[in-house]
Amino acid sequence: MQLSVKKLVDEFQHACRENDMRITPQRIEIFKELAVAVDHPTAEVLHKRLVVKMPTLSLDTVYRTLGTFSEMGFIDKVETTESQAHFEVSHMPHHHLICEKCKKIIDFVWQQVDEADLPDETRLLGRFEKKNVVVYGVCKNCL
Amino acid sequence: MQLSVKKLVDEFQHACRENDMRITPQRIEIFKELAVAVDHPTAEVLHKRLVVKMPTLSLDTVYRTLGTFSEMGFIDKVETTESQAHFEVSHMPHHHLICEKCKKIIDFVWQQVDEADLPDETRLLGRFEKKNVVVYGVCKNCL
DNA sequence: TTAAATGCAAACAATTTGCAAAACC
DNA sequence: GGTTTTGCAAATTGTTTGCATTTAA
Numbered sequence: 435m436q437l438s439v440k441k442l443v444d445e446f447q448h449a450c451r452e453n454d455m456r457i458t459p460q461r462i463e464i465f466k467e468l469a470v471a472v473d474h475p476t477a478e479v480l481h482k483r484l485v486v487k488m489p490t491l492s493l494d495t496v497y498r499t500l501g502t503f504s505e506m507g508f509i510d511k512v513e514t515t516e517s518q519a520h521f522e523v524s525h526m527p528h529h530h531l532i533c534e535k536c537k538k539i540i541d542f543v544w545q546q547v548d549e550a551d552l553p554d555e556t557r558l559l560g561r562f563e564k565k566n567v568v569v570y571g572v573c574k575n576c577l
Numbered sequence: 578m579q580l581s582v583k584k585l586v587d588e589f590q591h592a593c594r595e596n597d598m599r600i601t602p603q604r605i606e607i608f609k610e611l612a613v614a615v616d617h618p619t620a621e622v623l624h625k626r627l628v629v630k631m632p633t634l635s636l637d638t639v640y641r642t643l644g645t646f647s648e649m650g651f652i653d654k655v656e657t658t659e660s661q662a663h664f665e666v667s668h669m670p671h672h673h674l675i676c677e678k679c680k681k682i683i684d685f686v687w688q689q690v691d692e693a694d695l696p697d698e699t700r701l702l703g704r705f706e707k708k709n710v711v712v713y714g715v716c717k718n719c720l
Numbered sequence: 721t722t723a724a725a726t727g728c729a730a731a732c733a734a735t736t737t738g739c740a741a742a743a744c745c
Numbered sequence: 746g747g748t749t750t751t752g753c754a755a756a757t758t759g760t761t762t763g764c765a766t767t768t769a770a
Contacts, residue, residue, distance in 0.1 A: 456724060456769050478759080492727045497760060499725090513711050515654035517662065517734070518759065531705045542699050547690060552712065556685050562674045562714030568656050569695065571705030599744050599749060620735080635752045640735060642750095660759070661734065 442469045442523065446508060453506060463488055464499045465508070465523070474512050474520040474530075474539040512539055513568055529566060533573035540573065585612045585666065589651060596649060606631055607642045608651070608666070617655050617663040617673075617682040655682055656711055672709060676716035683716065 446465050450457045467484055468475070475483070481496045500521055503509040512520040512530060520539060527548050531540040547567055556562055589608050593600045610627055611618070618626070624639045643664055646652040655663040655673060663682060670691050674683040690710055699705055 454724095458725065458769070460726070476759090490727075494728085494761075495726055498762095501761090502725095511658035513656040513658050515656050515662065517660055519658065519660065531699060531702060533703060540702055542696060542702070544696050546693060546696075547710070550689060553685060553687050553689075556674060556712075558717070559674060559683055559685070560676060560714055560716035560718075560720060562712040564713040566711045566713070567690070568709045568711065569699075569705040570707040570709070571703055573703035574701070575703075577703060597749095601744070601750065603751075633752075637736075637753080638751055644736095 439466065439469050449506065449508060455502070455506070460488070460491055460495055461499055463491070464496060465503065468509060468521060469523045471522075474522050476518045476520055478518075480521070513566055514539070527565075529568070531569050531571065531573070533576055534570055535572055535576035538573050538575075582609065582612050592649065592651060598645070598649070603631070603634055603638055604642055604646075606634070607639060608646065611652060611664060612666045614665075617665050619661045619663055621661075623664070656709055657682070670708075672712070674712050674714065674716070676719055677713050678715055678719035681716050681718075 443462065443466055447457055447462075449455075450461070455461075463484055464480065467480055471480075473479075477496045477500055478493065480500075481491065481493045484491050484496070500509065500519075504511060504521070508524060509521050510524050512522060514520060514532065516537070522541075526543070528541045528543050529547070531542055532538070533540075544567060547565060552562060552565075586605065586609055590600055590605075592598075593604070598604075606627055607623065610623055614623075616622075620639050620643055621636065623643075624634065624636045627634050627639070643652065643662075647654060647664070651667060652664050653667050655665060657663060657675065659680070665684075669686070671684045671686050672690070674685055675681070676683075687710060690708060695705060695708075
């Protein structure tokens with residue numbers, strides 16, 4: 435786990451250099467915190483976790499940084515019906531279970547869907563590729 | 578088309594009575610407007626369309642009403658990564674294509690996924706049922 | 721040294737809420 | 746008539762922006 439985060443951070447720094455993006459302590463910490471997060475935190479939640487270690491970090495830097503990371507494709511916004519955005523570090527294709535009670539977002543993989551072709555009719559509508567499944571229900575803690 | 582909207586409105590009124598919800602002109606108009614909408618309007622867009630016919634309708638009534646309808650299960654929020662919520666009248670299971678350029682949301686049906694079982698591992702995580710697929714890409718107008 | 725990133729404060733956007741008046745049943 | 750819903754205004758919440766200062770390269 436430790437190792438894989440280190441690897442992710444290395445990749446991240448490398449990608450920063452490639453994109454002429456400066457590597458700042460704030461960016462590293464924000465990326466790391468999101469990389470180790472098992473939930474799918476909001477900007478505010480991330481900020482709360484980070485100020486403990488980095489007291490001067492401002493919430494707007496978190497927002498700005500998440501926006502930048504997202505544009506770079508290094509993190510993803512999770513699709514929900516909430517107004518607050520949730521984020522995660524991009525990794526292998528996966529999907530989300532959302533508990534309707536506690537709003538927890540849980541990752542799962544579903545190769546069957548990843549490998550399936552979209553219905554033919556959708557070809558006429560444009561070029562669509564990135565499939566994300568959101569499944570609503572109740573998590574085991576809330577059952 | 579006309580007929581099916583009328584039918585939906587009838588069902589809606591019936592459901593209002595069943596749920597001890599008062600049938601007000603605002604509620605009927607909001608429901609009707611959403612029922613005929615081919616896009617997936619936000620509260621503000623709906624309000625703009627409605628004030629033409631109902632000049633006294635306030636935006637907060639639209640928000641409140643959409644919230645109530647949503648709780649009743651008569652309409653759904655569409656899952657997106659945007660901050661603004663998009664709505665649609667609930668009908669047969671379907672999924673969404675989202676154009677990354679113009680943000681248009683397009684419905685499509687995908688029985689293969691509707692009928693597929695979730696991966697076994699998800700059973701341990703809770704009880705999840707309502708599958709919604711969101712596919713990102715570029716619509717034909719933006720290609 | 722110089723352009724980009726940060727922090728602060730203020731602006732903005734989306735949504736919610738308290739309350740008195742109006743409307744439904 | 747009693748209770749819910751509305752419209753208004755104001756408050757909240759989530760997010761973005763302008764600008765002077767700091768910092769990475």
